[in-house]
Amino acid sequence: MKLFDLKIAAQQISSWLVMGWAIAFTNSTGDAAERNDTFVVAALDNEDSQRVAAEFCQAFEIPQTNILSLNFPAGDQLSRTAWEDELRPQVVAWLNENDSESKIANVITVYGTPLAVAAWEDERETKPWRDFYAKALDARLGQINQSIEKLAEIAGQPVAAEPTAEATLADMRKQFDDSVAAAQQSISSLKFDQLKTAKATLQSQVRIVAGLYPFLGSLKNESESGSTEAARANEQFHYLRGRTEALAQAAELMDRVPASFEREATILQLLERNGGLLSAIGWLKRQQKMVEENDSAASLDSELALVLWPKYRRLGTTPNLLHPAFETSPLRSVYRTLSVTRIDGPTPESALALIERATEATKIESLSGKVYVDLRGATGNDATANRKERWLQSVASQFKSVENIDAVVESTAELFPVDGCPDTMLYCGWYSLEKYIDSFTFKPGAIAYHLTPGDALGIHDSDNQGWCRNLIEKGATVVVGSVGRPEIVGFSSLDPKQKRVHPVALSSGMIVFGIDGLTPADPDDSGVGK
Structure with a gap:
């Protein structure tokens, strides 16, 4: 499904801009009962998937019983029919059985689970x-x-x-x-x-x-x-x-x-x-x-975010009710939306490295470093290109207006050069399709978002030269990607301690790799998962 086109003016972004992550856990300490707001989705017969899920639960004190293992078919693409008729009902049944008090708010997908749910093969929708x-x-x-x-x-x-x-x-x-x-x-x-x-x-x-x-x-x-x-x-x-x-x-x-x-x-x-x-x-x-284009493909993560909605259209756009624009909306109580992020990467070790980076990021009081925004200098009549340019310009403008934040903007058709972006805490750019440029030295907690269509689908391909795969490998703590057409995201505040990234829409192909906001378990503690 294509992304929901929410027009964000510069003055709106200023109230939403946050350096951070798409998931926030409410407790920084506590026992298993206090961590039942999160469950992990893993692949049943995949040892690497099970290992990443177990490591995450151990590091962040999530009960091992909160791992939901599903029999996913091999590959990064899951058929829409398999998801709707077989797997989605299993997730709903698990939640009904294990979350009777509706405490679960967060989902973690891990290495080994599909990245995308394909378009409909039949006409039921x-x-x-x-x-x-x-x-x-x-x-x-x-x-x-x-x-x-x-x-x-x-x-x-x-x-x-x-x-x-x-x-x-x-x-x-x-x-x-x-x-x-x-x-x-x-x-x-x-x-x-x-x-x-x-x-x-x-x-x-x-x-x-x-x-x-x-x-x-x-x-x-x-x-x-x-x-x-x-x-x-x-x-x-x-x-x-x-x-x-x-x-x-x-x-x-x-x-x-x-x-x-x-x-x-x-x-x-x-x-x-x-x-x-x-x-x-x-x-x-x-x-x-x-409808004729059957615009119904989505990321698995987006579909999981909506898994508790009793009915929704799998075609076109679906607004993300977790976005700050809906902070006071009663729709949130009607459409219970889960916050989903992914621990994944080119290899199981890459996924485990994301857990380590998230652990390290919790030790810093606030994010520090430079913001790099790479425009294209687009001036033509391409409405999509112009909208992305306007969004990036707004992001750059807002960061430039904040005291003690150094925002570097490349506003021409050139890319940031190799090794040209030291001390990166945030990078946003949107072109050079499948041709990553190794420009960045990422600080702990750094976020990177390159708006390239379908870029996330290449993270497990060893020959892939795309941005999503390389940004994960090169050390970003949080990487925003897409399995379809990319779109803008909302940053909800400039407070570095909130650490939140909000995709404007769900069921749109958006994926957020990496997490923060939950204090890891003390290695000397005998807590859950040890």
Whole structure:
């Protein structure tokens, strides 16, 4: 599934920025009963997976009984059918049996468990959504055709070929604009009574099909004309602009609610009230494309985060309710979301090294070092590239504004050079596909995120030259990767002791390798796991 596109402005990031990790344990000391907020998922018949799971539990005082071993098939890709029909029910059953008081909040996946859940092989999910969007589109095409017929009546012309579901949005818009132009031309010859009725019909159909924006442009021009009506037009312009902004924000907020047929119907109503039928049709066509592309692949970690949700859409986007944007949202109590991180790497030893780094990181009072942000200097029309650039620029800007943090920004198409980034505590960058550059000397607790598509899928490939594999091997304590299309993450505060990274969305392919926030067991203690 693709990542949820939550637009984070610079001022929002400032309240969310934290150097750290995606998982926080509430207790730094205590016995087994106090550590029952976490369970570990391992591969049943994989000795290395079992060893990493046991080492983690021993180091962090997690009861060995909190290891859930599943019979995963070999390989880093797990079929969607195997997950939904066989493995997911086992996880739910285990939680129902072992977590009757709903204390578990965290999941650790370890070396040997699959990285990704593949897309659907059948239509159990795609068909209901395909039918829903098709019916919604047909209804709106019928409304547009009715509007075109009314405009043709005003123009005294026969109706042109009506738009079909196969027509592009641009073609629909042009046909409607041509119909409006023809109607406007014929109106000038009408008598007063006929003129008044025709104008009212024309305005009504423009509002239904094209929304508020044509009127907004007209009012702006009138307000700047210097005419006697300019002041009134200016007042109406500001009122209408406020309304369009409110409707747009409402539609965006609805996108942060877990997907359902009811949510989609509400979004359609908001889009129609703002941008008319054409806006709703454009959105519907994008949703249809998502369904036809079967955009249902995800990381196993994302699916585990949602394993307690009784129902959710496996297509498209799923907002991460653990993100600070939902701090006060009652949705958290309805959709119980687990925080998932992974102890994994190119080899079992690499995974064990992540545990050691997390242990070392707990000994430091706060993170120290430099922040390195690598932009691409993108200036073209690629919306995805520009959005990533804006996010990285916001991250750089916020760190530069914080006292005692040295933020180094590469804003050209060049990469940071080999050995050019000493004392790294945070690195963010996003290009040089499958070509890692050994630029960094990582400090204890360091975080690294390179936004490369599917980069995490290469961590177990010895020939892989990607960033995720190498960032783990080269010493970062926390590495953010993706098994699909990468996206931005949220950093929740500048307090180094909170140590949190929040993916904007789940069921999106995001993986966070490495953990912190839980004090390791004292080696001289006789606690759990010894």
